[in-house]
Amino acid sequence: MIVIVDERETVKEGYSSLFGREGVPITGFGGSEFGEWVATAADADIKSVGAVLIGECDSQHVSPRAIRERTGAPVIALSEQHSLENTLRLFEAGVDDVVRKPVHIRELLARISAIRRRQSQDPGYTQIGPLRIFADGRDPEVDGAPLPLPRRERRILEFLAANYGRRVTKSQVFNAIYGIFDDEVEENVVESHISKLRKKLREKLGFDPIDSKRFLGYRLNV
Template sequence: MIVIVDSRELVRDGFKAMFLRLGYPATSTCDGAMEDFLEAISDADLKHVQAFLIGECADHAETVSQIRARTKAPLIAVLDQSSLTDILFHFENGADDVIKKPVHVTEILARAAAIRRRSVAEAPKQELGRLRIFNDGRDPEIDGVSFPLPRRERRILEYLASIGDRRASRTQIYNSVYGVLEQDVDECVVESHISKLRKKLRAALGEEVIDSKRFLGYRLMKPSDVKQPERSIQKKAKSIAHVSLAQDLAAKVS
């Protein structure tokens, strides 16, 4: 989830709409309500925040201080007009990066991902056999070829890749895809998205890569965990049987 902090409602709504079009949940608040926002959100939900975008604020230093007291999520200052003085001011007051509008939200996501990689050694992409998954809004790739997915399914795949071998519950996936403050979408929709995603990946890869366990949740399987498709196993079994029969016949003839 992306959190936009700006005193101007029009700016907040504009950024939210752009992130949502890419499938990234976003919420917003003005700097005067930041303290209430941080008190209302739990530590578990705060972990889903990918970055804070800080625009026009009455007190930038205080806003950054309030955020830093709760989380180490990337802080990106967004400037309408930049000067060396403005840039240095934001870096000195705790910003991880400073960007100037106009800026595409894809660039913001890429910058946030780069900050996370520097701080927690997050990989720019995850390799899962023939499947390559990115963390910056790009579609995944299979055998080096782009594999387009609807934005919700892509976000689910990115989230599962980001947590490694751990399992994610339906609620955790929902919070990652729709945002912790979303109230209008039923949580059950996650299962429909996952079902469609699994079907597409299975058809393209010929193997199951999303493992699900009732009450435990979902996870992406490592290549070593991926079982061969049943048809492939049956073909190999038949091939082995034919070879054994041929060897038996040859032995009898000799």
Template sequence: MIIIVDDRDLVRQGFSGMFQRIGYPVYGVSGEELPGWLESICSNEIESIEAFLVGQTNIDFCPVAKIRSITKLPVIGVLEQNSLPDILQLFEAGADDVVRKPIHVREILARIAAIRRRREVTRTVFEYGRLRVYTDGRDPEIDGKCFPLPRRERRILEYLASNGERRATRSQIYNAVYGLFEQDVEECVIESHISKLRKKLRKVLGYEIIDSKRFLGYRLAIKVDQSSVGESDRDVEIASGSFGQDLQATLG
């Protein structure tokens, strides 16, 4: 999720529309609302945030410095025009990057990915056997070929890939896909999205790649190749099977 900090409703709505068209939820907050909002969110919700975009605000304190005092997530300043004093002030306050409007949202995502890469927080490409997942807005690939997905399903796949071995709960996935404060969509819709995504991936890959555990959540898992099982492992399986048959015969 992308957080837009700007006092102008039109700017927040404009960024929201552009990001949501490529599947990224956005939450807008004014400069005046920012301190209370930062205090109200919990650590689980912060994990769903990918970056802050800070635009024009009419407040006495610096919003970039306020955000930086709470989190180390990427912060990008957005200026209306080139101004060296403003650029330097944003960097001194802790901004990771400064851009000038107009700017395409895909460029913003690329800059966010670059910031995270420099910090070694996350990668932008994840390999799961034949499946390759990107986190910069591109569709995934299977066997090197583009595998188009609806934006919600693609965002779920991206989130699971970036989550690594950790399982993601339905609530965490919902926050990443729809945002923290979405009121019009029920959380249970995530299960429907995941079900459709699993079927599509299983049809092409031939196996289940989304592993789910009740009460624990979801994660991506690489298929175990049965042909790679060692002879000793098969001997144990055979021995176990023979022991079970002998035990049944004895008890019978």
């Protein structure tokens, strides 16, 4: 889930629509409500944050260093002031990157992925048997050949790969794909997405790579 902090409703709605087209859940906050949420949210909710985008808001309530105390997710400032002084001020405040608007959503996703790789020395993909699963929106590969997937199924596969070796519940998958604040979609939609995903993987691999157990959840098993 991507979090954007901005006082303008039109900006939050715009990013919600654009990230939604890429299959990435996003939620928006004003500055003061975000500061309160970061300080009081449950660890499980904080862990669902993939990145924080900071737009126009009161810096008194939005401190990159305070965010860092709760999560290692990338913190990116969206700057509308194209000046060296402003850029340096934002870096000094503790952000990981400063991006000048306007910026394409795919560029933001690429920057988020790059920051994560630098943080973890991650090559940018997870190799599990013949499966190569990327974390930057690219389709996975099976034995080097691309496997085109709809965005929700691709995101589910990325989440399962990120938790390889662990079982994840339906609620955890739902939160990762739709966000923790989406109450317009039923959680059971996860079962439909996974059913379609495992069928496509089975056709390519010759076996079912997703192990599921009632009440316990799902695990990628290659």
